[in-house]
Amino acid sequence: MAWKTTLTVFLLLGVAIRLDAATIIHAGRLINGHDGKLHSEMSLVIDDGKIVSIDQGYAQGGAGDSVIDLKDCTVTPGWMDMHTHLMSEFHAKVYSDKFFMNEADYALRSTVYAERTLMAGFTTVRDLGDNGVNSVSLRKAIDAGWIVGPRIFTSGKSLATTGGHADPTNGLKGDFRRDAGPVEGVVNGPDDARKAVRQRYKDGADLIKLTATGGVLSLAANGQNPQFSEDELQVIVDTAKDYGMTVAVHAHGTEGMKRAVLAGVDSIEHGTYMTDEVMQLMKERGTYLVPTISAGIWVAEKSQVDGFFPDIVRPKAAAIGPVARQMFARAVKGGVKIAFGTDSGVSPHGENAQEFQWMVEGGMAPMRAIQCATLEAARLLKIDDRLGTLEPGKLADVVAVTGNPIEDITATRDVVFVMKEGVVYRKP
Numbered sequence: 242m243a244w245k246t247t248l249t250v251f252l253l254l255g256v257a258i259r260l261d262a263a264t265i266i267h268a269g270r271l272i273n274g275h276d277g278k279l280h281s282e283m284s285l286v287i288d289d290g291k292i293v294s295i296d297q298g299y300a301q302g303g304a305g306d307s308v309i310d311l312k313d314c315t316v317t318p319g320w321m322d323m324h325t326h327l328m329s330e331f332h333a334k335v336y337s338d339k340f341f342m343n344e345a346d347y348a349l350r351s352t353v354y355a356e357r358t359l360m361a362g363f364t365t366v367r368d369l370g371d372n373g374v375n376s377v378s379l380r381k382a383i384d385a386g387w388i389v390g391p392r393i394f395t396s397g398k399s400l401a402t403t404g405g406h407a408d409p410t411n412g413l414k415g416d417f418r419r420d421a422g423p424v425e426g427v428v429n430g431p432d433d434a435r436k437a438v439r440q441r442y443k444d445g446a447d448l449i450k451l452t453a454t455g456g457v458l459s460l461a462a463n464g465q466n467p468q469f470s471e472d473e474l475q476v477i478v479d480t481a482k483d484y485g486m487t488v489a490v491h492a493h494g495t496e497g498m499k500r501a502v503l504a505g506v507d508s509i510e511h512g513t514y515m516t517d518e519v520m521q522l523m524k525e526r527g528t529y530l531v532p533t534i535s536a537g538i539w540v541a542e543k544s545q546v547d548g549f550f551p552d553i554v555r556p557k558a559a560a561i562g563p564v565a566r567q568m569f570a571r572a573v574k575g576g577v578k579i580a581f582g583t584d585s586g587v588s589p590h591g592e593n594a595q596e597f598q599w600m601v602e603g604g605m606a607p608m609r610a611i612q613c614a615t616l617e618a619a620r621l622l623k624i625d626d627r628l629g630t631l632e633p634g635k636l637a638d639v640v641a642v643t644g645n646p647i648e649d650i651t652a653t654r655d656v657v658f659v660m661k662e663g664v665v666y667r668k669p
Contacts, residue, residue: 262305263288264637264663268316270645271295274615274630277608279647285316287637290663294633309668311641311658317611318631319364319638319661321618322593323531324489324510326586327351327358327379327393328371333549336460347375355379355390357591360667362640362656365392365618365628367582369450369489369510370399373426377445389666392638394622396450396489397441398426400434400477405468406456406491428469431476438480448487450510451477454497457540457557458550458587464557465494465514474504487623489531493561495519502528508621510582513537513561515568520575529580529621530572534599535592536584537565569603579605580621581614594653601650608647637663 264287271283273295284300286293302308328351329335358366368376376395383390401408408427421427423437428451438449453474455463469477481488487507492498495516498509502522508529509515515530523530541562543549550558572579583596600610619629627636639660644652659667 262307263293263302264307264309264665265300265302266309266316266639267299267312268314268641269312270315271631272315272317272608272611272647273632274318274612275632277612279315279608279645282312283316285631285637285639287639287660287663290637292631292633292635292637295631309658309665311669314641314643314657314669315645315647315652316631316639316641316658317646318615318629319640319659320362320594320611320614321365321581321622321629322358322363322391322583322585322596322614323367323508323529323580323618323621324369324533324582324584325358325366325590325593326370326584327354327366327368327390327590328375329586330354330590331458331543331587336551344372344374347372348378351375351379352382352388352390354586354590355383355388355393358585358593359389359391359661360656360659361591361593362642362653362659363391363593364638364640364659364661365622365624366394367448367489367622368393368395369491370396373398373444392661394447396448397444397446399491400426400428400437400441400449400451402468402473403427403429404461406452406454406459406461408459428473428477431472434473434476435480438477438484438486442484442486446486448489449477449481450489450491451501452491453501454492454494456491456493457561458554460551460553462553464561465497467494467497467500469497469500471500471504474500474506478505487621502526508580511537511565511584512572513565513568515572517571517575520572520577523577524575527578529578529617531580531582531621532565532569532572532600533582533584533587533596534565534569534603535596536587537562538599539588566599566603569600573604578617579613580618581610592654594656597646597650597653607650610650611646611653641669 266285380393490501493513540558544558619625641658646652
């Protein structure tokens, strides 16, 4: 059987090798992402970055075709993390970085985090908040092939209110204090809100991220209070829709969550103190929860280390972990739509797959957890017509792990193969 000739690029030990051949993957076990089944002994044929066919048995192909042997592995669609921050990674002195690092420093460091993320099996991510330029430039560099990393959908700078969770001037004193405005992502009133969304569009963002409540790691006492008024939220959602942008909302406290859901946002990030009422509203409106359990557990652990967090942050961090896990278990039982997200950049980059374990421990079936990082994430991004499942005609984003994650979800931490849009970046 001969397949149409295409150009496949393998990156092996940093050396690009060009093969004029179709690519055939022999998968011992295969999860296609859409039917909830584990299939055995399957072949995927990849041509020009897309899946041509998926067939039972191990196809031999024709002369010159490249066959990748994953018979001892479980093959899945490329995973998607709906909440990352590729610009940074939290450490004990992170609050002072901005006084010593230039934009170029952040950009160069973020290339390391991007590659780690891809090699961990995450071929697509949402980047939900940076300095306003880093993730847009990072996305362009990856798309251009200058550096290796996942496909990025970015919000650019998160939107906040004065003193809110994403106000970049929080905690600054003296000459560093200023009255930030919409260009910097700080909103006070509907007119500011409208301008801030349009500024993100101008900056090259793909979506909008706002902080509807206080946060754990911001230099402010309250991590739960609502921080946007109802009219501000509605203007943001309406303006974002005008520009074809979805809206992701950081929210820990109940009232801020409720206002955001009623305004019509697409996802609630974290959702820590979510009530049954909010869950019902989310189900009625189809709002996704992106739970980020990993971040909650990580900050709770670090809160036990003297001096790791500022005093104003430490009690918030100590409280969040157990509550986040309890909320997730309730959301699973309550039937809320869930998409996979870690908040990596708080927790370390490259360890994103740890979230699968926390999700399963929270009562979610392993197959469903994988679908949250594939099909459901693609639906949230509104790209499920081309990604999120392994089907003919879709882009060839493919990940393989040793072992069987349906039997042991920790197998997701042993990634041995990564393909993004037909290009192999990691191979056993």
